[in-house]
């Protein structure tokens with residue numbers, strides 16, 4: 001299976017250290033385990049920032065970067081513990097972590113406070129992301145106070161505190177070849193999962209059964225968990241944007257909207273497809289679907305260096321408005337309807353978002369006042385939709401139809417590569433796939 005070399009994680013730390021400047025320290029904590037109920041925990045998910053810089057997948061660890069130190073990259077992690085490992089699982093231990101993960105120094109978690117105090121002392125700038133782990137925030141502020149209160153012991157606290165996320169998230173926005181390869185694989189696995197769910201769909205099946213088909217396919221391909229709670233909404237449920245109840249029975253004549261993607265080695269895929277339960281789009285469904293698909297194609301044209309989310313959204317909104325006008329769901333002048341964003345009644349979310357270790361990945365959407373343009377190696381989603389509620393004030397045949405089509409694109413030198421072409425979305429192709437699975 002594809003993976004990211006430990007040397008790449010090390011190179012990321014070195015790049016960040018160089019950007020931090022002299023006499024700077026960064027403290028980046030790992031995630032903690034979270035209780036699900038009584039003495040059971042949710043499946044552990046590493047903190048994305050910590051993972052990006054370490055590739056280290058244990059809870060409670062701390063990464064410390066010191067730009068002017070002879071040991072710039074330090075990991076503090078759980079020590080080996082025979083009893084704990086018999087009950088809860090293997091630990092790498094600080095000795096092996098140093099060699100396997102290419103750190104300059106490693107310490108056991110029992111030495112956390114002393115180590116942090118020593119490393120923090122006399123540094124000028126602290127880079128830290130406040131607010132993610134409140135308990136750890138308290139520890140850091142406590143250590144800073146210790147340094148401030150004891151100048152006679154030779155202690156000196158950093159003068160300046162900066163947010164590490166400004167530097168780190170800019171790095172994460174641009175994906176390396178290794179990251180793109182893993183995301184390509186996450187997208188392929190997810191696409192196949194969607195195909196499997198389409199093939200399984202039939203009258204009387206349930207939304208949770210389609211969800212199970214998707215998750216089964218992810219898991220047997222090495223992606224044990226979805227990147228986010230899968231949305232499987234049939235009929236009017238598709239009009240609930242973040243519907244995750246997934247407990248309805250599929251009815252004849254309804255569409256099903258599936259928004260789901262796996263997480264592979266920390267990287268998310270995020271695909272949406274909408275298809276008919278009985279395998280054939282009705283006329284009003286096909287009419288609305290064709291508008292959304294055309295809007296997506298229009299937005300795709302803006303996914304290239306120099307393009308932007310707002311250009312993509314403008315292109316998609318124009319097509320959506322035109323289509324809604326032709327079908328009689330909007331009335332008025334095209335230009336005026338676009339200017340007043342009349343389409344927002346039926347398309348109320350954004351055109352897309354960055355994609356990476358987080359499904360709604362990090363990275364600024366603006367450069368100061370201005371919107372930022374797409375550049376090669378950015379990965380993003382394009383996901384226009386139309387949502388016509390069961391009680392919408394429109395011709396009856398369009399009510400209760402929700403449609404979204406979402407693909408994952410990596411920006412290239414001259415345009416983009418669609419990572420999720422593996423799952424069909426043309427009406428003919430969807431109908432052919434579903435017909436084949438029934439025969």
Ligand SMILES: [Mn+2]
Pocket residue numbers: 270353381383406
């Ligand atoms: Mn999305």
